[in-house]
Amino acid sequence: MVLWRTVRAVPGWILALALGLVLLVLPWAGLDFSASRQIQLTLILALVVSGLNLSLGYAGELALGQAAMYASGAYIAGLLSKAGHTDILVQLLVAGLGALAVGVVTGIPGLRLGSWSLAMTSFFLVLLVPDVLAIFPRATGGRNGLSGIQSPTLFGTLLDGTGFYLVISVVAILWFAVLRNIVTSRHGIALRVLKQSPVLAASTGISVFRMKLLAYALGAIPAGLAGALFANLDLYVSPEAFSFTFATTVLSASILGGSASVYGALVGAAVMQFGPNQSSGFQQYALVFTGVFLVVGGVLLTGGLARVCRVLVTRLDRMAQPEVNTVATGTGPAPNIPPYKGATLRIRDVSKAFGGNQALKDVSLEALPGTVTALIGPNGSGKTTLLNMVCGFYRTDSGEITLDGAPLHGLTSDGVARAGVARTFQTPNIPAGVTVLEAVASGRYTGHRTSVLAAVLRTPRFRRVRHEDLREAERMLALVGLDHLRDTEAVSLPLGMRRLLEVARALIDAPGVLLLDEAASGLDEHEVERLASLIRQIRDAGGTVVLVEHNFRLVLALADDIAVLAHGQLITTGPPEAIERDPRVLSEYLGVDPAPTAAHTSTDRMTGAATSGENT
Amino acid sequence: MTLIWGGLALGAVYALVAVCYNIVFISSKTFNFAQAQLIMVGAFVAYTGLVTWKLSVPLVMLLAVASVMALAAIEERLAVRPVKDPHNILVTTLGVSILLNGATQLVWGTQPLNVPFFGGNDVLELFGGQIYPVEIALVLVAVVLVWALTRLSRRFLVGLALLGMSEDREAAMLRGVNVRRLAFGAFAFSGAVAGLLGMFVGPKTFAVATLGASLALKGFVVLAIGGFGSMPGTLVGGLVVGLAEALAARYLGGEYANITVFVILITILLVRPAGLFVRVRERTV
């Protein structure tokens, strides 16, 4: 166990680097030919698979187009070679860029359409590869394949077998380093946010379309590189190598290795290369073997081998440290929120109908900085619909919504978020596979930009932004009392803590308006108290808070202004004292006679803590 | 007219494949990549029953339905139910499809086998065009099947439950619907349909080990055009793909058949991203 702790003390990338170095010295350690060939084919496949992982595992978009990008890389390199440009670096550069272009051009229509469209269009793209090649038989050799590719050179020197092995290894190592840097950066977290839910991504200001395109197009680069390497390995390419069968091999490798993992691509590629791709040894039973292999692999490996490893590592961690430090619960004095300037949210005469159902009719509302505005009403009264319209998820039929005078209606949902509207969700919406700290930091993604290239190169600017991300996220965690859980996986938290985490994420970039959608439901007394004091702090710091809440007591205790909705219409607005006594509210909303002793509702017990000591 | 009939019959074949995909998709929101291979097995069983064993038609029909249903049921038990991640189902059902390709090749060989059609094998004259009886049957079967399944899903409790599951599995479970048993039932049912279809598809396409691949790809296209989960959509999608292929091959040349279908698919998706018969719902939180 001591040994294990020592191993774990070493950062993961050192292990990967060591593996890479082993790969580079293997030719001098008596690597025999057939193993060397298998390693080269595995690395080439792994490059292609890693491209799919970005799209499928991180952005959550099923795509099969990698085979087509691989083909374009291979044909670009082959044609360059035939034209006399045998330098492998030139070929890699052009092939990578060419594949990127194919990725962008084919990704745009597929992604614009949404849902299954990218899967469908990329699937067709693969089917059309032979047809497209056949249209230019003179240049590409048509279905007979492209032969006559020259042996590759590097700076004018002809590469021998070992030399080319090293080229493949170095390209693979560099790409995986790049991929790792992207995935572990804030961009990687943003991709996971996107995978969790496009709605969540948009609410944190991420443009869903651009982010998906980024993942899909970036994934084209390794496929293009792999194509160039493949063309130079066999000095022959034929359309068959890029068939639908290849696309399914890539998909299987991605899933068996673990799509949401960097090195899973490598593992998955090895599994497919040393498994089904060797099946010709079974002769006529080869297809049966491949089939059984995929079924068994798919059944046993949920989340791929990468997940199996992660579970194992966690278990070993636990064994190595049986007593995890749980003493320091975040009960210490919470830090203060520095004063900031909230924005004025103005909703004027907004209406919305779904089909024949009038969900909202002429609703007007105003939320001012330094106040808490509550929106209450029975189920189906239109509260969440109104919230979604503010956030840009629904279009208004009529009326206008402005933030400090600037119109919000008409903006895309991510545009609304960037304009300064942050929110939490009825059901907490938290990406899988990230820590509590990272989840909170993701709220700063669009407010403080760095480029993907900066993340790859780890530039000073990137480092500075990352440092600020973490510092701010820690401050927010302390504020909501979750600082002791910063390294826990965010989705594993209990419901109450997830809600607080969402508040922290929404608050991290000092939003103009904070929309809390039933933030108190499911919280225990202690947590409700914490939430209530947090909301007051935000208000006192100058923030604008809009609270959609079922918990009537909490609303009365917190809100400066209450708006009551019923059947899509505003029945009344006013301060808590007025609302509390409004007979219409009591009958419509609480369903009780207008007697002030309505303290027997089930919510009462939970809100007791919040109301006690309240001096409004 | 012969051209139109041919296109319709081909479209009907694709539509039937799409219908089978849909049965599984509607009930459990997953795709069974091996669906086309199940139809292929149905065709092989029909061949063995009719030609090798010389059984009577109803008996062969029963045999095809029962054996393919059993295959689908086994597939669900071994390759779908134990899988926890929906992405993995893509891999396992793909595995089953490859397995079936390999197994049929071992059992029936690699050469195409002629499956006789019980309704006659002589060319007929219909509205000025030539057509085989089996092609008329294919179009009829497609229409009747879609009509019946649409009725089924509207009228019966099972249909409702199937729809309920796909809309919201949790809600369906809360309402006391046994999701697992229904998923199993849907799989087995899609297998039974596939077995029956083998009797009709086989006489048009021969029983051949590469049939699965040909059917699977076009079945997906039909599904995408009609909209995932829409039964009437499969008919329209089949009609569009079948006719487009036939007309493009006749007037533009064979090499443009696939490209034409692709252009149509893209155009339709641009106008209706979720296919012709499925509405995109406004996003909900």
Next chain:
Amino acid sequence: MNRRIVAVVASATGLALTLTGCGSGSGKDAKSADEPYRVLVTGGLSAQGALADNSATSVLSAKAGAKVVNASGGILGHKVEVTVVDDASDPTTAVTKLREAINSGKKPDLFLDSGPSTVTAAVLPILKQSNILSMNIGPTADSSNPSAFPLNFDLAPSPTDYVKGFIPHLKEKGYKKVGIIHGSSSYGETFNTEVTKAFTGAGIKVVKSEEYDVAALDMTPQLQSVRAAGPDALIMDGYGAPVGYLLKSMKKLGWKIPIVANTSVSATGLISTPPPTGVLGTDQVKNLVMQVHKSTKHDSGDAAVNKAVAAMKSLGRIRSTLILANNYDALTLVAAAAEKTGSLGDPKALAKALEDKSVQAKAKTTMMNGYHFTATSHSPNSDAGAFLFVEPSEIKDGQFQ
């Protein structure tokens, strides 16, 4: 120089003069007598669909050829050792297997493949680099060009040769205008180009040429399009199920035109199987004739072919037609060449000997009546007499009856 001396001394038959006459050595020593002559045969035994049957037949013929040669004492006293590896008909796998064999320390002396041409295209550069003699039955555009691949010989006639065989038949029947229907496979495309070129040269007009996707399920539209051009005869390329679809569509259209089909159609099982499994004897094939090699039609008087068939049968079932069996002749050719050079050690010398007409005459090949390799073309350059046009009949042991 030393090496050559060693070679001469070690050479079992000691025809030193001939050897020295054949130019510089390849750098490979001649074999000691107990060392076998290693033949590597690849074939897509695990391939999907009908390719597997063809590969099996091709591999079987190579094994039978070796068996026969070994029975008569091997080549110059060396036993022929055949190693079969499965390349799944996939170029990448074929390259892997070949490279493995080359690097295994037991480098093959002769490489034979079982097609398709994409496999040939992928392995030829490596074979050339490693200085290995090779023969193939899946010719590519430049596989028969000695300046590109000096050590490679095509055993299968080139598409040009096959097409040459069509012309006398068409002239004899008096067809002046023909239509072509061909698959989207690499063979189908090459066939189409060659046919169009050769026919036009011979004064036969190609009125329409249509392609179909080999995965398609119906080719009626393409046939209608060809029919609209009004040809005298239809030239057909196809293999497997598409052949069935084509014939079915012809019947549906009621189009009763003579069909002249290529060898791949003849290798399709449907044609040679009676109903209900196949279409043999039905009116679908009434107008059909197919090109085959002479050896593909059974002739009780042809002792050499019958011997070859017997040898193949003794090793396994002949699953496809003898069109795929040209590998049987590979070792006969090598033996004749070695007879001349006196050694098996130098592939370049063997290649040169194979170009020699007297060597070719001595070789007494079975599957083709002659392989006319020259210094400028390593294709069999078969004349029209090497082919026959047959009507469908049952196939027994790889031969039409």
